[in-house]
Amino acid sequence: MLPQKQHIDAALERLNFWLSDEIAPSVSSCAVTPWRPQSTWRFSPSQTPHVLLDIFFGRLASFTGLQSLDTLSVYFTQTAVTNLCLLSTLTTLRIERFVAPDDTAVNVALKVLAVSSFSIQNNVTAGDGIAHWIALLRPDSLRELRVPCNLHFFGHNIDNVPSFSRVQKLSLTVTSR
Numbered sequence: 001m002l003p004q005k006q007h008i009d010a011a012l013e014r015l016n017f018w019l020s021d022e023i024a025p026s027v028s029s030c031a032v033t034p035w036r037p038q039s040t041w042r043f044s045p046s047q048t049p050h051v052l053l054d055i056f057f058g059r060l061a062s063f064t065g066l067q068s069l070d071t072l073s074v075y076f077t078q079t080a081v082t083n084l085c086l087l088s089t090l091t092t093l094r095i096e097r098f099v100a101p102d103d104t105a106v107n108v109a110l111k112v113l114a115v116s117s118f119s120i121q122n123n124v125t126a127g128d129g130i131a132h133w134i135a136l137l138r139p140d141s142l143r144e145l146r147v148p149c150n151l152h153f154f155g156h157n158i159d160n161v162p163s164f165s166r167v168q169k170l171s172l173t174v175t176s177r
Contacts, residue, residue, distance in 0.1 A: 001043040002051070003035065011052055019055075024062035031070040032056065050075050057083050068092040075099045085112045085136060092117040100132070114138045119146035119171075139164045146171040 002008060017023060032053070037043065048054075057080035060066075067089055074080075076098055084090065093115045113136040120130055130147060137145075142164050149172040164170075 002046040002049055003037065003041045003043055007041060008051065012055070015052060015055060019059050019062045021062075025064045027063050028065050029068040029070075030063065030066060031072070032074050033072045050077075053080070060084065061086060063087070065089055068094075070094045071096065071098065073097045073099070081136065088114070090115055094119045094121075095133070096121040112136070112138060114141040116141055117144040118142060119144075120148065121146075134162060137162070137164070140166060142167055144169040148173045 018027065053075055054077070057077070060080075060083040066087055069084070069090060069092070071094070074095070077100075084093070090113075093113070094117075098120070113133075115137070118133070118137055120133060134147070139162060143166060145164060145167050146169075
C-alpha cells in the first residue's frame with residue numbers, strides 16, 4: 001500500500017535531498033520508519049510498495065559517515081543487507097520488526113557486518129530470519145548484542161551457534177517458539 005503519487009513524489013524529493021553529495025556524507029545517524037499517514041491520505045495497493053526503501057538501500061553507500069541506523073518494520077532485500085555490510089563506518093544497527101522476502105535468501109557468506117552494537121526486537125521465530133543476521137555479524141567487532149534467542153534457529157548442532165568472544169553486553173530474550 002502506498003499513498004497518492006504527490007506524497008510519493010514529495011518523499012522521493014526529500015530522500016534525494018538526504019542522499020545528495022552535499023548532505024549524505026554528513027549524516028551520522030538515521031531512522032527508517034513506516035509512513036505516518038495524514039488524515040487526508042488515501043492508500044492504494046501498489047506493484048512497487050518498497051520503492052522508497054529500494055532507492056534508500058540502493059544508494060546507502062552515499063552515507064559515508066553513517067554510524068547508527070535504526071529501522072522499524074523494514075523490508076530487507078539482499079541488496080539492502082549487502083549494502084549495509086559495505087558501510088565501513090556503521091557501528092550501531094537496531095532492527096525492530098523486520099521482514100525479509102520469502103524468495104530472497106540472504107547471503108550469509110558475506111559475514112562482514114562490522115558493527116559494535118546490534119539489536120533485534122519483536123522478531124521471535126526461526127522464520128523471522130534472525131539466524132541470517134547473526135551469521136552476518138563479525139565476531140571480532142561486536143561488543144553489544146541484544147536479540148531474541150531460540151537455539152532452534154541454529155539447528156540441533158551446538159557448533160552452529162557462533163561465538164562472540166568480545167561481546168561485553170549481552171541480552172538474550174529466550175523464546176520457545
